[in-house]
Amino acid sequence: MEVRKTKFNYLYIVWSGLTVLISIMIFRKLFPLALFPTVLLFLSVYGLLFFMNYGLFGDWRNRIRAGLRRPATIGEKEYLERLNDEVFVSVQRHYPHVKKADLFLIDDEGINAFALGFKTIGLTSAAMRNLSDGELKAVLAHEYAHLAFKDTLHLVMFNPVLLF
Structure with missing residues (x-):
């Protein structure tokens, strides 16, 4: 797993620790x-909610929660x-472990x-109507980078409140 090293990682660790202590x-x-x-009860509830959001049915559940629909x-x-397809070919060269979204x-x-989650990208209908092909490709590449670095996974890990 790739983790970007920044000076803010310590803030995330402190924030996560405080969240856990307050939750307990x-x-x-x-x-x-x-x-x-x-x-033990807290860890069980946290683990269950985490699995619901990022387990086998996590992407499906989060798509429903966000109000996403297929084209x-x-x-x-x-x-x-x-x-x-065009964006994924470029992304695959830089991040071979990323699945097609x-x-x-x-x-x-x-x-x-x-x-x-692991392979879902949501676009607003306004973005699709108002952005050019090149702009939409840039947006998709940006979202693929979030998937490559597992940003939503880290966000939920460090903010357990988002699990609900």
């Missing part, structure tokens, strides 16, 4: 148990497949895109 304190209030059983028309599907749309008037 909340669990101790909710479930009046000794410390060890509370920690509706044949024209949308062919257009996005062509762009995705499935492209989904979300009906939104803001120009935006995001990566989810």
